[in-house]
Amino acid sequence: MTTQHAKQVQQEQAYDQLAQKHRPKPKVLANCLKAFFVGGFICIIGEALNMLYGKGFGYPKDVASSMTVATIVIITCLLTGFGVYDNIGQWAGAGTAVPVTGFANSIASAALEHKSEGFVLGVGGNMFKLAGSVIVWGVFSAFVVSLIRTLVIMSIGG
């Protein structure tokens, strides 16, 4: 049984080696550079908006940053609805996936996709199909990190 399994693993590895020759190489460096510049560009827009709302319109700092996030989310949803965001995302990769744009797009695209199944089971039931995972594990990670922080402070301070 184990030798059979080992043989299978060996066969799979041999096949993977052969297949790998014909697979296009992932463009890691180009993708990193694109992600760096596009992500950075989105942050510049965010920073400019933040300054506009804060210094320009005189909103308090926390209100201004909420308005900045809301503006970026609205722009992303519009680009998703017009069908151009997925093309930008394919080009920019992590550059658009990591900022709040990626989160907004995952919700807007799922809502659009499932609209034909109705507003309750379709849009409502599927909007967080992709984003739900980010929320669940984001909240959980925050819990773990804050637990560690609390324990560290207790052990040092106590």
Place this chain on the structure above:
Amino acid sequence: MIGRTWEFGPDTRVLASAAVGGPMESEGIIGKHLDHTFDDLYAGEDTWEKAERKMLSTAVDTAIQKSGKQQADIGVYLAGDLLNQNITASFSAQKLGIPFMGIYGACSSSMLSMTIGASFVNAGYTQYAIVGVSSHNCTAEKQYRYPTEYGGQKPDTAQWTVTGAGAAVVGKANTGPRVRYATIGKVMERGVKNPFDMGSAMAPAAVDTIISHFQDTGRKPADYDLIVTGDLASVGHPIARELLFQAGYDMGEQFSDCGLMIYNPDQETFAGGSGCASSAVVTYGKLMQEVAKGKLKRILVVATGALLSPVSYQQGENIPCIAHAVSFEND
């Protein structure tokens, strides 16, 4: 039957075939061979699912019309698609009103339905059968991957599901391309789990079927004017060629892939086309016409299918694949 290959009688032939496509397909190199194209992914319907169904119905209606037969002459409608519970095929059958059998072989459904249709005709259960398949880029993405407007980056090994449908009337006749051999595929996998790399996953199944076909029939690659795989595209097809070479078969220039015969190189389709419609639009739109005219004397269509589901790959299982081969001949 010889091994895994069935031989049909000389009067089992394709009477007519038809192919339809969506907007990208009409702009691609296959465009001029399509009987009907839709310049909108919705095809005038309110959902993509209905659009796909309309494309299948159009292909079926056109094929019947071209065959000169009446719906009442046709004993059975065999169809398949990629959607859960085969809804495109069965809903289209409701409208058509021909006795129906739904089939599923993922993207190998084109040649699976042709094999079964030819078998029924050859056995005398029916004089004529209509076979058809469809796929739609948006319905397939929605079911297998992410929402179509989701901006996640896909790797270059990914493929582009073809939007379209193909259908053929097979029956007892004296003229038209003969359906000679069908080699039935075995389900197999070589450890590929990545649903964005279907070409690598499916290549071994195609190779296995092609080798069996040569062994069973005593033919060799040069006996065919064209051997096409269904949707291995630019990653899977060279893998298949290399595996066949290792097995002693030099496939030569006439070995190609339907997924590479649909779009222009400047259309962004990653490694190439995939889906049930990939082999169907090329075979039923272009190749069958060329066999009928005698431009191609003998062709072998090896439709490849990845038999995964979103659940199976999320549970970490390998992607099992299959390939069915059918030869069409002008004699």
